[in-house]
Amino acid sequence: MKRVGRFYGVGLGPGDPELVSLKAARILSEVPVIFVPKGGRESRALSILKGIVGEEKEIMELSFPMLEEDEGKWERAASRIWERLSRGEDCAFAVEGDPLLYGTFTPILSIFRHRFPEVEIKVIPGITSLSAAAASIPLPLARREERLAVLPAFYEKNGLEEVLQKFDTVAFFKVHRSLERILNILERMGLSGSCFLVEEVSTGRERVIGDMEEMRRAKPGYFSLLLVRRAR
Amino acid sequence: MKRVGRFYGVGLGPGDPELVSLKAARILSEVPVIFVPKGGRESRALSILKGIVGEEKEIMELSFPMLEEDEGKWERAASRIWERLSRGEDCAFAVEGDPLLYGTFTPILSIFRHRFPEVEIKVIPGITSLSAAAASIPLPLARREERLAVLPAFYEKNGLEEVLQKFDTVAFFKVHRSLERILNILERMGLSGSCFLVEEVSTGRERVIGDMEEMRRAKPGYFSLLLVRRAR
Numbered sequence: 235m236k237r238v239g240r241f242y243g244v245g246l247g248p249g250d251p252e253l254v255s256l257k258a259a260r261i262l263s264e265v266p267v268i269f270v271p272k273g274g275r276e277s278r279a280l281s282i283l284k285g286i287v288g289e290e291k292e293i294m295e296l297s298f299p300m301l302e303e304d305e306g307k308w309e310r311a312a313s314r315i316w317e318r319l320s321r322g323e324d325c326a327f328a329v330e331g332d333p334l335l336y337g338t339f340t341p342i343l344s345i346f347r348h349r350f351p352e353v354e355i356k357v358i359p360g361i362t363s364l365s366a367a368a369a370s371i372p373l374p375l376a377r378r379e380e381r382l383a384v385l386p387a388f389y390e391k392n393g394l395e396e397v398l399q400k401f402d403t404v405a406f407f408k409v410h411r412s413l414e415r416i417l418n419i420l421e422r423m424g425l426s427g428s429c430f431l432v433e434e435v436s437t438g439r440e441r442v443i444g445d446m447e448e449m450r451r452a453k454p455g456y457f458s459l460l461l462v463r464r465a466r
Numbered sequence: 467m468k469r470v471g472r473f474y475g476v477g478l479g480p481g482d483p484e485l486v487s488l489k490a491a492r493i494l495s496e497v498p499v500i501f502v503p504k505g506g507r508e509s510r511a512l513s514i515l516k517g518i519v520g521e522e523k524e525i526m527e528l529s530f531p532m533l534e535e536d537e538g539k540w541e542r543a544a545s546r547i548w549e550r551l552s553r554g555e556d557c558a559f560a561v562e563g564d565p566l567l568y569g570t571f572t573p574i575l576s577i578f579r580h581r582f583p584e585v586e587i588k589v590i591p592g593i594t595s596l597s598a599a600a601a602s603i604p605l606p607l608a609r610r611e612e613r614l615a616v617l618p619a620f621y622e623k624n625g626l627e628e629v630l631q632k633f634d635t636v637a638f639f640k641v642h643r644s645l646e647r648i649l650n651i652l653e654r655m656g657l658s659g660s661c662f663l664v665e666e667v668s669t670g671r672e673r674v675i676g677d678m679e680e681m682r683r684a685k686p687g688y689f690s691l692l693l694v695r696r697a698r
Contacts, residue, residue, distance in 0.1 A: 252488045253488070256483075257482065332593075359601040361564075369590065377572045379620075397632075
């Protein structure tokens, strides 16, 4: 029976290639082929990878849809990975941050579970942009009896006030298109002085903004996070 | 003017020494002295450290209280670190997981901010036990429009049902003394089939339990996490 390759979902961390784990670095150096997601913008995963693996490594970029309606693209990406696994080659799919927290790895994982259940999947966790953003400020995410909520700002329409009341720290991912709406809510709730916008965390372009007016002018990009902390 | 040492809060990750970041490993090798928290049980941080730094490194264990009433112990620990910093030595305080998520680093950070504001503090984020637990199963923490809540089980008395209804994934930290109470709630809510208990994640003693009856018999230790995921 022909051996099928092992499939690694590897977290590359928030941006700084030095924030990759020793294990991720080892696995990326061992596998013959690495897949990375290619977004509409520059590929963050690719720029981190360049700081870790040598020039001779085969790196394949996979285009992904931002919209779920385009489901076929995930299937095609999974098929390209399967093509290599079925030849007996171990493959890594390397993504920024942690593979399982808003990562492009999660839809691939679910496709593999259904279509290719014979593939052994190993996930290597990564440092999240959330931990890195808190470290940059630095600001505790949670102490002792405190609660932390992680929300996808873009999709949050209702109930934000309630979450902000009941959780000590709230982290908004995908905040770039929803920043003004969320800042308005925070201002109304008297939380203007309790929030930080962190852009491009741990990279050379990192910016940490704690001033509400400056945040309103910031026009943050895709790699932005808003941290709100009520607790002292 | 005498130079004061720089103070690093370093995340060691969930347990496997290979899940430390390259940056954490570098800083731990560079600083002359490393402090680690010493709990009532075996020191997880110390066992991770032994896998990273050599025998010749000076490692100082600091005893910490589990109860906040014992506030003086934090102050004494901070004083011992300050003693070395004030001699111009760079120091690291190395903790399991991420320093800012339920870490023993957070009270130390707040004492330094107030008592020793002249000390430059750098936090090196770490892979959380949450990311590592999700990777072990593997189970997505959040996709697209989904919400994640992180709760300290031990302190949660009311309102759990509401959080479980409004969040797609709920992670309970500090679950070892509250497991039965939380499992009862999950059973009442029809979520028995949607939870995993993960003990000692990424270590040789790791255990992942998805069966409710087995969880009830598990008697988990301090390093345990319960993940509940409603979403498919």
